[in-house]
Every structure is written in structure tokens, then in C-alpha cells.
Amino acid sequence: MLRYSMCRTFNGEVRNPAMATIALELKDLRQQLDDIRERFPNLKPDDLFVAWFLRAYITDSEKAAVDALTGDSGDQSVDALIIDDTAHAIFVVQGKYREKLHKAGESRGEVLTFARLAPILANEDEKEFLALLENADENVAHRLQEARKRIRGQGYKLWLYYVTLGKCSSPLHEQANQTVRTADCSATIEIFDGKKLMHVLRDYLDGVAPPIPTLDLEMEKGNGVDVKGVLQRYDSANDVDCWVFTMRGDAIGRIFDHTGLRLFARNIRGFLGDSPPVNKGMIATLRDEPDHFFYYNNGITILCDRAERLTNKGNDLLRVSNPQVINGQQTSRVLSAHQNEAAKASVLVKVMQVPRDAETEGDGFDDLLSRIVAGTNWQNAITPSDLMSNDRMQIELERNLRKLGYLYLRKRQTKGDAKRGMGGKGYIAIKKTDMAQVVAGCDLDPAVVRMGKEKLFEEEMYSKVFPNSDPNYYLPRYWLARDVNYRTEGVRHRIYAKWLVMGFVWSHLSPMIRSKRQAESFRLMHQNQKWDLYWPIIEVIDELFRVAGRFYRAYRGKGEGQLDLVGFFKVRGRLRLFETYLQKSAGQSRKLVRQKLEELGRNLLEFEKQ
Numbered sequence: 059m060l061r062y063s064m065c066r067t068f069n070g071e072v073r074n075p076a077m078a079t080i081a082l083e084l085k086d087l088r089q090q091l092d093d094i095r096e097r098f099p100n101l102k103p104d105d106l107f108v109a110w111f112l113r114a115y116i117t118d119s120e121k122a123a124v125d126a127l128t129g130d131s132g133d134q135s136v137d138a139l140i141i142d143d144t145a146h147a148i149f150v151v152q153g154k155y156r157e158k159l160h161k162a163g164e165s166r167g168e169v170l171t172f173a174r175l176a177p178i179l180a181n182e183d184e185k186e187f188l189a190l191l192e193n194a195d196e197n198v199a200h201r202l203q204e205a206r207k208r209i210r211g212q213g214y215k216l217w218l219y220y221v222t223l224g225k226c227s228s229p230l231h232e233q234a235n236q237t238v239r240t241a242d243c244s245a246t247i248e249i250f251d252g253k254k255l256m257h258v259l260r261d262y263l264d265g266v267a268p269p270i271p272t273l274d275l276e277m278e279k280g281n282g283v284d285v286k287g288v289l290q291r292y293d294s295a296n297d298v299d300c301w302v303f304t305m306r307g308d309a310i311g312r313i314f315d316h317t318g319l320r321l322f323a324r325n326i327r328g329f330l331g332d333s334p335p336v337n338k339g340m341i342a343t344l345r346d347e348p349d350h351f352f353y354y355n356n357g358i359t360i361l362c363d364r365a366e367r368l369t370n371k372g373n374d375l376l377r378v379s380n381p382q383v384i385n386g387q388q389t390s391r392v393l394s395a396h397q398n399e400a401a402k403a404s405v406l407v408k409v410m411q412v413p414r415d416a417e418t419e420g421d422g423f424d425d426l427l428s429r430i431v432a433g434t435n436w437q438n439a440i441t442p443s444d445l446m447s448n449d450r451m452q453i454e455l456e457r458n459l460r461k462l463g464y465l466y467l468r469k470r471q472t473k474g475d476a477k478r479g480m481g482g483k484g485y486i487a488i489k490k491t492d493m494a495q496v497v498a499g500c501d502l503d504p505a506v507v508r509m510g511k512e513k514l515f516e517e518e519m520y521s522k523v524f525p526n527s528d529p530n531y532y533l534p535r536y537w538l539a540r541d542v543n544y545r546t547e548g549v550r551h552r553i554y555a556k557w558l559v560m561g562f563v564w565s566h567l568s569p570m571i572r573s574k575r576q577a578e579s580f581r582l583m584h585q586n587q588k589w590d591l592y593w594p595i596i597e598v599i600d601e602l603f604r605v606a607g608r609f610y611r612a613y614r615g616k617g618e619g620q621l622d623l624v625g626f627f628k629v630r631g632r633l634r635l636f637e638t639y640l641q642k643s644a645g646q647s648r649k650l651v652r653q654k655l656e657e658l659g660r661n662l663l664e665f666e667k668q
Contacts, residue, residue, distance in 0.1 A: 082256045082263075084159045084223070090259070097461075098124055105129075108137045108153035111221050111250070114262040115269065116140060116149050118320075126151075128198045135172045139201045141208065147215045148205045150175060154222035160252030162224040166233075169249070172220050173234040176241035179206045179216060209243050216245040223252045257363075257414055265453040266323040266382065273313065273381045275360075277374040278304040278404055288367070288374070296426070299411040301365060301376055307344070307351060307400030310358065310407075311393040319475075321390070324361065324382040326431055326440070326447045328471020329391045340392045348402035357406030358386025361427065365411045376409060384431045442515035443491050444470060452490065454527035462529055463585075464488055486585075491515075493532060494523045496539040500564035504557035505630040530577040537584040538564060538595070545599045554623040555606035561633050562602060562640075563595070566651075570659050579665045591661040594654040601654075605647045609639050 091106040094113075097120070101109065105127050112123035117140065126138040126149075138151040152172045156162055178186045179202070187206060191199045208214040218238065220226070226249045238247045250258065261269055278285055289302040314321060322328070330337065343351050362378035369375070383390055393400040412426060431448075446452060452468040459466040465485035467476050476487070494514040498507045502522065506513075514523045525531075542560045546552045552559075571577045583592045613635065614621050626632075640648050 082259055086263075087223075087255070087259055090262070094120070094124075101127075104137070104153060104155045107155040107223075108151055108221070111151065111153065111219070111255075111258070112138055112140070112149075114258050114267045115219070116151075118268055128201070129195065135168075135175060136198055136202070139198075139205060141201070141204060141214075143208075146208075146213065147217060148179075148209060149217045149219065150205070151219045151221060154220075154224060156223035156252075159223055159256075160225055164220075164222055164224050164226045164230070164251075166230055169220055169226065169230055169234050170237055172218065173237035173247055176216055176218060176238040176243070176245040176247065180209050180241040180243035180245065182210075182242065213243075216241065216243055218245070218247040219250065220247065221250045221255065223255065226251045261380075263450050263453065264324070265448060265456070266320075266380075268320070269380045270317050270320055270382075271379065273317070273378050274368075274370075275305060275313075275376045275378060275407065275409070276309050277376070278306050278309075279373060281306070281402065281404075283404060288376075297413045298426075299365065301367075301409045303376070303407055304352065304404045305407050307348070307393045307403035307405050308397040310390055310405055311395075311397045311400050314390050314394040321381070321383050322387045324384050324427065324431060324448060325387050326444045326469065327387065328469040329387060329475045330470065331472045331475075332392075334388070337388050337392055340389065341396065344392070344396050344399035344403060348399050351403035352406065355389060355405060356386070357408060358389055359384050359430070360407065360409045361430065362409060362411055363414060365409055378409060378411075381409075384427075441470075442512050443494070446515050446520065447490070451524050451527055455524070455529070455532070458527055458529045459488070459532075460485070462533070462581075464529070464533075466490065466493070488536060493536065496535050497523045497532065499539060499557045499560045500535045500568075502561075503630050504561055504633055505628055507557045508628050530574050530581075533581045534567075534571050534577050535564065537581060538567065540584070541592075541595055542599055545596060545603065549603075551607065551623060552603050554627045555603060555610070558606055558627060558632055558636055559599060559602045562636060563598060566655055567595070567658075570655070570662065575666060576662060579662050583661070583665055588665065591665055592658065594658040594661065598651050598654045598658075601647050601650050605640060605644050606636070608644070609636055612639065612643070 087110075090110050091103065094106050094109055095101065098106070098109070101124070109120075109123045109127060112126055113120050117123055117126075122140070123138075126140045128136050128138060135152050136150055137153045138149075140149040142149065152168075154164065154168075174186075178190055187202075191202065194202065205214075205216075209216055220234070231249050234247050234249065238245050261267060277288065283304070285304060291300045291302075292298075293300070319328075332338065332341065340351075340355065343354055360378065360381050361384050362381045364379040366377045367374070368377055389405065393403070393405070410430070428448075447469045456466040456468050463485055465476060465487040467487060467489045469476075469490075491511040491514075495507055495511050498514050498519075506519075513519060539560060542556055542563070546556050571580045580592075582588075610623065610626055614626050621629075640651075
């Protein structure tokens with residue numbers, strides 16, 4: 059299991075979390091393959107490997123990744139093929155799932171045979187293509203014919219990916235590139251060896267999947283602006299290359315239109331909408347004085363794996379690989395939404411090429427990345443929960459909850475924006491901060507919960523609130539919290555005792571739903587609205603609220619020392635005292651609670667049998 063970053067505060071100041079990750083190993087990849095196998099048990103290891111790569115690098119749809127697999131009969135070096143009509147691109151993958159990481163060298167013949175697919179699919183001479191089809195599986199042959207039709211007739215770009223856990227020499231890689239360059243189309247081959255695949259895996263675990271392969275950043279020119287060169291700075295101590303230049307506002311807006319939300323995967327927040335003062339100010343500047351936007355705005359910061367300065371049709375541009383906007387999402391989104399006005403605005407752009415080495419990446423890359431992200435995102439206030447948005451525990455939890463139909467909002471953003479990122483499906487939305495409060499309400503002293511949500515994301519509390527990424531750990535607590543909130547609505551005095559009641563109920567409910575099956579039954583009873591089956595828990599909650607009222611009156615004190623409801627339930631240790639009170643002074647209530655919990659237990663067993 060990977061270790062996770064912790065958020066630290068010193069003297070009240072929120073600091074950036076140092077991401078204490080360790081170098082990834084083959085077992086970490088196999089965990090991801092095992093996860094896919096749970097949903098697709100008939101896939102062989104080689105197919106699981108290719109399906110994972112497709113999901114991690116090419117498509118955000120697991121179903122599309124699995125559908126792209128060709129099987130293993132007569133596949134003609136084609137293990138998967140995706141025709142993306144939206145991107146006007148063809149993706150072909152050959153995978154080599156080795157037993158050891160970066161040990162076995164790849165065969166020159168296999169790599170170059172795969173590279174030959176480019177000229178075979180693109181060139182006018184059909185002889186080799188027809189020979190290819192002769193021994194191909196019918197399904198593969200049909201896909202290859204469709205791919206050739208689009209490449210030759212509609213100008214689709216061809217991407218070839220040779221993916222192996224083994225090794226591939228640089229000279230062989232160059233030979234493959236030379237072979238692909240003989241194709242009469244726009245074609246590229248990328249070879250992912252064991253080291254490079256660990257980069258892909260790290261990005262996948264970091265929530266950057268699929269990445270943006272390349273992006274062209276066009277430097278500003280014209281509109282009365284005279285740009286004399288680009289600032290390039292190389293830091294030899296950290297091996298970081300940095301470029302600083304300006305771009306037109308509408309050009310930045312079009313970048314978001316092209317890439318979508320993937321461009322901001324490493325950002326610690328989502329889009330906050332038009333209401334924050336900073337965003338309102340940007341909109342007003344674009345409308346009233348766009349020529350001053352450059353002076354008022356902090357610009358955007360882009361992190362990438364590689365950057366290359368090029369010239370295209372007289373325009374200077376910087377081509378960046380695997381880019382991420384780590385600061386400036388609000389700016390980019392506002393410029394995208396107001397492109398007519400943005401055409402008159404200039405924006406400062408800083409690009410950093412940060413080195414990555416699979417063997418030494420560990421703390422170095424992640425620590426530098428997290429410090430840059432936190433250090434450049436102060437224009438809108440940063441909170442402890444913001445700093446944990448890209449913690450791997452949060453990313454894994456988001457993925458696992460999504461599989462069950464829940465939209466876990468690990469970043470601060472508008473709900474509408476989050477739902478658009480999920481394709482607008484009918485997910486149950488849960489904010490990260492609400493989930494933290496729910497877990498704390500069940501497992502910690504009620505006084506801790508009343509200290510505020512952000513406290514739960516500080517170092518001393520975070521690992522207690524988020525100990526794992528198992529949805530069956532969180533969702534029973536979530537549904538219990540909904541039950542308690544349901545019986546709190548409209549009854550003002552119950553609000554103060556809410557966490558006390560929740561903690562008590564959970565302490566007696568949790569032994570009944572320890573197993574995965576029991577936890578799923580409790581969740582599904584609620585999701586499927588089986589009111590008759592889970593109503594006993596509602597009756598328990600109602601009775602405990604009544605007891606909590608008597609408990610308050612018994613222990614609130616007298617005279618000047620008497621505590622009001624707010625102060626009384628803020629005191630630590632109330633839950634233990636409440637347990638004692640229920641045992642000694644509320645016999646009838648204790649009996650009712652026990653009976654209703656037993657009834658719920660019987661209902662859970664009945665539901666499991668259905």
C-alpha cells in the first residue's frame with residue numbers, strides 16, 4: 059500500500075502537504091489489473107494489461123477500453139484498436155505483459171512488424187494490407203478496414219502504442235520511428251517500456267488519466283503588442299526548464315475547449331463559478347478594459363514532461379507533452395467563456411518542464427509538484443481540505459464510489475461542473491468535507507466534529523477520518539448520517555444533539571454490518587428506498603433524540619453555571635456519559651432501542667436473501 063500525503067499546519071498556517079510516496083512496483087500495477095478483473099472476470103492477464111493501459115492513457119471509459127480489445131486469435135500485432143471519430147484519430151495498441159519489470163528486452167522483429175502497420179494502413183499500395191487481412195480474425199479485419207478508410211479518406215491521425223513491461227533500446231525505438239515516417243499520413247509511434255509505464259501508473263493513481271499527449275501553446279503576436287523574445291531559465295540543480303511568455307486570452311480559452319477538465323487534473327480545486335470576487339473581477343476587466351487584463355491577472359502556470367520551441371507558419375509556439383494547468387484554472391475557464399472579449403487580452407504564461415525518473419521519482423517529483431501547486435494557488439483562499447484534494451486516498455475513493463453510482467466531490471467546485479465531468483449521469487453527490495464529517499461523527503468524539511470540517515483534514519485527524527478507500531467503509535456511515543439528518547429537519551433543538559445520537563447509533567449498528575455483504579445490504583436498503591426494512595433505525599434515532607433532551611436537562615447544571623444546548627454538547631466525553639445515562643436512567647428507552655436494532659438485524663438478513 060502506498061503512503062499518503064499529510065496536511066500540516068504550523069502556527070495556524072496551512073502548509074503544502076509533502077507527498078510521501080514510494081517508488082511504484084509491478085505489484086502496484088497488478089492491483090489495478092485485479093480491480094478490472096472483478097468486473098471483467100473472463101479477461102486474460104494480457105488483455106487486462108492492455109485494457110488498463112487504454113483506460114489510463116487513451117480513454118476515460120473502462121467499457122470503451124474493454125470493447126477495443128481484439129482477443130488473441132489472428133490479431134496481426136493488434137491487441138486493441140480504437141477509432142475516435144471526435145478526435146479524428148486511430149489508436150492501435152500491442153501489449154507485452156511480462157512477468158518482471160524492465161528486465162526482458164523486446165524483439166527487434168516484433169517492434170518493427172508493429173511499426174510497419176503505419177505504412178500498411180496508410181499507403182496507396184493495397185498488397186500488404188490485403189495480405190494482412192488474410193490471416194486476421196474477422197472482427198480485427200473489419201476494424202482494420204474501417205481504420206484504413208478513415209486514415210486515407212478522412213485524414214485521421216494514426217497513433218501506434220507498443221506497450222511492454224520489458225525494455226526497448228533507443229536504437230530500436232529510432233528504427234521504429236523511421237519505419238512509421240514512411241507512412242502517407244500523420245502517424246506517431248510511442249514505445250512504453252517498464253520505466254515509462256510506471257510514469258503512466260503514477261499519473262493514473264494521481265487522477266491524471268487519460269493525460270493530454272501534446273498541446274501547442276501559441277505565443278502572442280500582433281494586436282499592438284510587441285513581444286521581444288521568450289524568457290527561458292534552466293535550473294541545473296533541480297534539472298527544471300522554465301519558459302515565460304504571453305498568449306492571447308482567446309488562445310488560452312480555446313485550449314480548455316480542446317482539452318476539457320483533464321487539463322486541470324493536478325489542480326487542487328475545480329471551477330468555482332462566476333460568483334467568487336476574483337472571477338467577477340476578471341469578467342469585469344474583460345468587459346471594460348481587456349487591454350489591462352495582463353497587468354491585473356497573475357497568469358497561468360503549466361507543468362509538463364517535455365517542452366520544445368517550434369515555429370509553424372511564422373508563428374512561435376511551445377509544444378508541451380502531458381501538460382497540466384496547476385495554477386490558473388479560474389482564469390482559463392473565464393477566458394473560455396468570454397472569448398470575444400478575451401481576444402483583446404494578454405495573459406502571462408509560465409511553463410515548467412519537470413524531470414521524471416521512474417527509479418528515483420518517489421518523493422522528489424511529488425514533493426516538488428505539491429509545493430508548486432500549493433505555492434501558486436493563493437489568489438483564492440486555500441484550505442486544508444483543498445490541499446488533500448489530490449491525495450491518492452481521495453482519488454481512489456472517488457473512483458471506487460463512482461463504480462457504485464456516487465459522485466464524490468474531492469475538489470472544491472460547482473456541482474454542475476462536477477456532474478458535467480461525469481457525463482451528466484444520475485450520481486448521488488457527496489462532498490469530501492461532508493464525508494469527513496460523517497466518518498468523524500460516527501467514530502470520534504462528537505466534540506471533535508463540532509470543531510469544524512477543515513480541522514478533519516489536518517495531519518493529526520486526516521488518517522483517522524480517511525483510513526482506507528473502501529466504499530463499504532464509508533457508505534453505511536453516510537446513509538446513517540442521512541437518516542439522522544432526516545429526523546433532525548424542522549426540529550431545532552435536535553441539531554445540537556445530532557452528533558451525539560449518530561455516534562451512539564453507529565457504535566451499536568457497526569457490529570451488525572461488519573462484512574462486505576452486510577454493509578452492501580444496509581446501503582442498498584437505503585438506495586432502493588426499502589423504508590419498511592430500515593425504518594427500525596429511524597425509530598431508534600427518534601427515541602435517542604428524546605433521551606438526549608432528558609440527558610441535557612439532567613446534566614446541564616444550575617444557576618450561573620448552567621450550559622445552554624450549544625455549550626453542553628460541545629463538551630468532550632458526552633457520549634460516554636450518555637451511554638451511562640441510558641443504562642441507569644432510561645430503562646424503557648434502552649429496551650426499545652435494543653428491540654429495534656434486533657428488528658433491523660432480522661431485516662438485513664431478509665434483504666440479503668432476496
